[in-house]
Amino acid sequence: MQITSPAFKSNVAEALADPHLQKALHFTRPRFPERRAAAVAALPEFETLRDIGRDIKNHTLANLDFYLEIWADNVEKSGGQVHWCATADDARAAVLAICQRVGAKTVTKGKSMISEELGINEHLEKHGIEPVETDLGEYILQIRGEGPSHIIAPAFHLNREDWEESFRKTHTDLPADRVFGERRDIMVEARTILREKFIAADVGITGANFLIAETGSSVIVTNEGNGDLTQTLPKVHIALASIEKLVPTLEDATSLLRLLARSATGQDFSVYTTFSTGARRPDDLDGPEEYHVVVIDNGRSAMIGTEFQDMLRCIRCAACMNHCPVYFTVGGHSYGWVYPGPMGSVLTPSLIGVEKAGHLPNASTFCGKCESVCPVKIPLPKLMRHWREREFERHLTPGAMRNNLAIWGWFARRPQLYRAATRVAAWGLGLLGRKRGRFSWLPFAGGWTDGRDLPAPEGDTFFARYARQQRHKS
């Protein structure tokens, strides 16, 4: 996916001026929080479960090499193959090699963020293989040539009119006078088209919500069942998973599954939860003849042992962005790469570099809502602040900002001088603003006063008044 994170500010300007996007954001905004709140209220042990989830992930990350070995052994024992990939290039090459070896012409795909991160579709297309997205949201994005704007609802930035328009433009062999009365009509049309693709596909590629060490299984959850058709119908199933998807046991996976659906969509459980273990055995009724797991590092192991390790607990539930007022103001595309919202603001700089993604951890008010809903208790604001520290150390913080901070910091360290300087400032601004009580414009305050007035100070500082009062008393 093309990176536009450095242009965050202009992405935002566009997003704010886009009435279609704003309509979609406005429509969806209250829904996720409402649903999650209801699901959480119905499960008294939810808070305890969050601690358990955090601990499972921490334990796994602390022993990642150990569990990865056990997992890989178990995959191979059950007839699957493991492909270790250090970089995105390695992973693309591994996927392509499998597809080419079996002479694949079309490949069906379940929704997978890691596939977006790796750019699998572009790579397959370049080599003459047709990838077909089978998740409804991903399917329309593929038709429209767009990237996802959300990690679990990739196309929620589109309104129903957009869907209808794209379907009419693309599915030209269907009657032109067909009616799209409701959401269901869109689904039925997509389902009809995708059925053929499922049957024709030579390879199915999915992501994985979890890898389970004790069984060598991969797990996917979907609400549409598309992932299940993707991984069971074709001769070959490739699961893409980054290393931090690992959990030790089935029990651990189920604990996290209880958190995942509630945090994500407010469901008690997703509609389909499918465990894949190995390839089809001689007396199995169905399943792929080959089962591959492409396991990807692509920057994760470099986070281990750093202040960003906590981010690797993420189970991609999207609760952080679903509750983020910045995300719902600017939309997912503004973030300029695969992962938007608070989790993206921490993860993206780790994966593509803070030089490119520096805006992301800065574009937060640190309101803390994300951390308060994260099922594995990732301290997202703290991690964003760590990125700001890295930027500051490396002089990536904008010059004007640094200068202002330096001047302010110099005074703030010297209470006496600070007193004098603030007194002058408060007095001057107080005098200027006395008549109206506020300013609609001030030099250097354009950012503030473009959209709001600046209330004028009372006119004297607290400390000046307090000193006077104390003198009177004595």
Added chain:
Amino acid sequence: MTPPPRVALFVTCLVDLHRPSVGFAAIRLLEAAGCQVDVPRAQTCCGQPAYNSGDRATARDLARGIIDAFAGYDYIVVPSGSCGGMLRDHVPGLFEDDPELRRRADVMAAKTYELVSFLTDMRGMTDPQAAYAGTVTYHDSCAGLRELGVRDQPRALLGKVAGLTLTEMAEPEVCCGFGGTFCVKYPDISTRMVADKTRDIAATGADTLLAGDMGCLLNMAGRLAREGSNIQVRHVAEVLAGMTQELPAIGRARDGR
């Protein structure tokens, strides 16, 4: 009789510079709650602008000054959730590599309280003995709410203010878009967020907006004024201290407009 607790007021830079009356309201309330209040002179700012911009060195320097200036009091009280949160939740973490300062920072953190929650939770205040004729809506500032657990305390005290009716926003807990330096780094996002907030405020029909943090208050007051709204914006301490007759609302002229 036990001697009154010695309370040090951490004024905060915005109250000092912008709205000193909030500091005096805090003193009035603390004294009414039986505290002996002192205002250490060697204080400037809690360091959030530096800390949240990644400048740990400056944040540490400021924090050391605060640790020194505020040692020896029973409590440190702050008329702001975000500055209180800084002193209580973040300052200790600045001294991971210095056990002695870390210990002193922990001691300071444990004594630090946001003003309104201190009055109710630590001093047992149930009735501020104030009057205010108006319909009020209360905004939960983020750090006060999520770091310090301030939510029910201000509402409980406001409920006892004579003549005051409290009416809730649909989403009182959603960030107003201030975010410290955020509002100048990303003014267009910040403006859109505060506009969402003022829509929610206006929909309550309240004539007064209260909150416990000057940053949020300046932001929301500035936006309401730009929209031509008549809603009066004040720090919650002004109402609880019965001080509203003494000064115009935030961003208003002396004649109240």
